[in-house]
Amino acid sequence: GAGVSQSPRYKVAKRGQDVALRCDPISGHVSLFWYQQALGQGPEFLTYFQNEAQLDKSGLPSDRFFAERPEGSVSTLKIQRTQQEDSAVYLCASSYGEVSRGVQYFGAGTRLSVL
Amino acid sequence: AQSVAQPEDQVNVAEGNPLTVKCTYSVSGNPYLFWYVQYPNRGLQFLLKYITGDNLVKGSYGFEAEFNKSQTSFHLKKPSALVSDSALYFCAALQGGKLIFGQGTELSVKP
Numbered sequence: 001g002a003g004v005s006q007s008p009r010y011k012v013a014k015r016g017q018d019v020a021l022r023c024d025p026i027s028g029h030v031s032l033f034w035y036q037q038a039l040g041q042g043p044e045f046l047t048y049f050q051n052e053a054q055l056d057k058s059g060l061p062s063d064r065f066f067a068e069r070p071e072g073s074v075s076t077l078k079i080q081r082t083q084q085e086d087s088a089v090y091l092c093a094s095s096y097g098e099v100s101r102g103v104q105y106f107g108a109g110t111r112l113s114v115l
Numbered sequence: 116a117q118s119v120a121q122p123e124d125q126v127n128v129a130e131g132n133p134l135t136v137k138c139t140y141s142v143s144g145n146p147y148l149f150w151y152v153q154y155p156n157r158g159l160q161f162l163l164k165y166i167t168g169d170n171l172v173k174g175s176y177g178f179e180a181e182f183n184k185s186q187t188s189f190h191l192k193k194p195s196a197l198v199s200d201s202a203l204y205f206c207a208a209l210q211g212g213k214l215i216f217g218q219g220t221e222l223s224v225k226p
Contacts, residue, residue, distance in 0.1 A: 042207075048213065056211070059213070091159070101209065103161050106151070106159040108156070
């Protein structure tokens with residue numbers, strides 16, 4: 001597609017439910033990133049992939065958060081047993097080549113509300 | 116710790132006047148710096164980047180940014196603001212493949 005696509009755009013979950021957020025990167029982009037943006041804050045890094053390899057997951061806030069990109073294209077961010085503090089916008093980004101200097105292009109995000 | 120700061124939560128400018136959105140950084144090594152803009156219910160849109168070379172970087176929609184190593188700053192500028200420039204602006208530094216963002220500056224341009 002023309003840009004990074006994320007689904008769903010909005011997700012409401014009851015506390016304790018599991019959720020899965022999907023990201024379709026720009027076709028041909030090797031690197032894929034997940035960020036979390038709390039209300040009124042800048043995005044914060046969660047994890048990134050180069051092809052199917054998860055090279056850095058240092059930003060994942062707890063072991064309830066899990067990301068995968070099994071075929072090196074679409075990625076899923078899964079949050080188990082959601083808590084209210086997980087409420088945020090989850091942004092996905094992709095870049096063409098190496099992560100060291102490439103521009104990251106962002107999707108519109110998924111707004112997660114945990115009640 | 117690596118960080119990016121945007122000292123102003125909000126900047127108000129009259130249409131046609133020049134605008135500046137401030138950014139300072141604290142990162143190790145030679146910084147790769149970026150500006151992104153965020154419109155309501157939309158993702159971050161890339162405006163411009165500094166990797167190396169000329170300290171004045173030109174980007175999309177008439178925006179430019181000036182890299183100042185001695186002041187560790189990367190301020191965003193535009194000579195003549197438009198009402199349509201009203202949005203949330205983020206400065207970011209690239210470190211180890213991950214972007215470190217400032218907290219954002221809300222730009223409001225009034226007619």
